[in-house]
Amino acid sequence: MIALPTSMRVFERGWLSSNNVFFTDDHRTALVDSGYATHAQQTHALVMQASGGRGLDLLVNTHLHSDHCGGNALLQTAFGCETRIPVSEARAVEAWDEDALTFSATGQTCERFGFTGTISPGDTLRLGALDWSVLGAPGHDPHSLMLYCAEERVLISADALWENGFGVIFPELEGDSGFAEQRAVLDLIATLDVRVVIPGHGAPFSDIAKALDIASSRIDYLRADPVRNAKNALKVLIVFKLMELRSMRVEALLTLVDQARAMRAAADMLSSDRPAIVRQYLGELEKSGVLTLTGDVIGIV
Amino acid sequence: MDDAPSPCVDVCRMNAATGWCEGCFRTIDEIAAWSSADAAEKRDVLRRVEARKKEALA
Numbered sequence: 001m002i003a004l005p006t007s008m009r010v011f012e013r014g015w016l017s018s019n020n021v022f023f024t025d026d027h028r029t030a031l032v033d034s035g036y037a038t039h040a041q042q043t044h045a046l047v048m049q050a051s052g053g054r055g056l057d058l059l060v061n062t063h064l065h066s067d068h069c070g071g072n073a074l075l076q077t078a079f080g081c082e083t084r085i086p087v088s089e090a091r092a093v094e095a096w097d098e099d100a101l102t103f104s105a106t107g108q109t110c111e112r113f114g115f116t117g118t119i120s121p122g123d124t125l126r127l128g129a130l131d132w133s134v135l136g137a138p139g140h141d142p143h144s145l146m147l148y149c150a151e152e153r154v155l156i157s158a159d160a161l162w163e164n165g166f167g168v169i170f171p172e173l174e175g176d177s178g179f180a181e182q183r184a185v186l187d188l189i190a191t192l193d194v195r196v197v198i199p200g201h202g203a204p205f206s207d208i209a210k211a212l213d214i215a216s217s218r219i220d221y222l223r224a225d226p227v228r229n230a231k232n233a234l235k236v237l238i239v240f241k242l243m244e245l246r247s248m249r250v251e252a253l254l255t256l257v258d259q260a261r262a263m264r265a266a267a268d269m270l271s272s273d274r275p276a277i278v279r280q281y282l283g284e285l286e287k288s289g290v291l292t293l294t295g296d297v298i299g300i301v
Numbered sequence: 302m303d304d305a306p307s308p309c310v311d312v313c314r315m316n317a318a319t320g321w322c323e324g325c326f327r328t329i330d331e332i333a334a335w336s337s338a339d340a341a342e343k344r345d346v347l348r349r350v351e352a353r354k355k356e357a358l359a
Contacts, residue, residue: 001337001338001340004337010336010337011332011333011335012307012309013309014307014310014311014313016313017311017313035313038314039313039314041314042313042314042322045315045329046329046332046333049330050333203306203307203336204336
């Protein structure tokens with residue numbers, strides 16, 4: 001167990017939903033990231049539990065992937081909370097620009113939500129009676145941000161640093177730069193005095209040096225052969241979809257890979273035969289005990 | 302670290318009748334408190350979860 005300031009609480013979720021960090025002080029309650037859309041009722045229940053029925057005054061998103069902002073719509077309806085999103089996503093959210101937002105590209109869903117303000121690198125946010133600096137964390141997502149509290153030496157790293165790696169480097173799937181940015185983010189984290197990292201997924205951890213070593217090796221490994229990033233991306237996106245649906249037909253998955261831009265791009269980096277590469281990975285995921293294949297129905301273990 | 306891993310299986314839907322998550326069989330209090338629980342408390346939760354699973358399947 002890792003001790004955190006009493007004004008903050010981590011709801012450790014799984015993979016379909018990111019972790020949520022709940023804050024309370026005399027002025028307001030706040031939540032960083034809201035999980036996946038299909039889990040929004042549970043996110044709401046967690047906020048009610050932790051706030052003692054007080055509800056939510058402010059919602060902040062580190063980035064706008066569906067596992068981090070899928071609960072936004074429901075929380076906004078339930079609490080009428082203020083919502084601050086990364087500044088560089090403001091235009092896309094305002095227009096609900098499906099091409100700019102990542103939900104359809106990844107084959108995922110997210111109910112439309114609005115925002116009342118933005119956050120930018122260099123900003124300071126007051127959460128749980130503590131000052132949090134907003135840091136840019138491109139790599140996994142060009143718009144992603146982290147929150148750092150120097151006083152308590154706590155870093156909310158989102159998907160830029162996990163105990164055993166980091167999120168898929170999405171920009172590289174479509175020919176944009178992401179590896180160099182991810183490397184720079186790791187270098188930035190190494191300059192910070194950090195006691196605890198609250199990652200976007202997994203338990204909070206305190207061996208920062210070890211996590212940075214693992215992440216550093218991993219970015220070198222991916223950079224040496226970008227196909228490795230594509231392979232990981234396609235597998236992650238397939239498993240994510242199965243976590244959401246629990247089961248689906250192979251044909252439906254093949255259609256999804258054709259339609260969802262990031263899945264299609266990953267598959268096309270790997271093979272000129274999209275259905276074949278998807279079937280190959282389904283076989284590998286079955287073998288490693290992640291998925292089940294019964295006839296043409298895929299299930300999740 | 303001797304902490305038990307989270308039993309979350311990404312179902313994350315509370316059952317109104319039992320008060321348990323349909324995926325991991327924890328109560329909302331247990332889910333909210335998980336990351337601030339010590340290793341012994343986590344093991345207690347996992348023991349209760351196993352008992353509830355059996356009850357639900359019986």
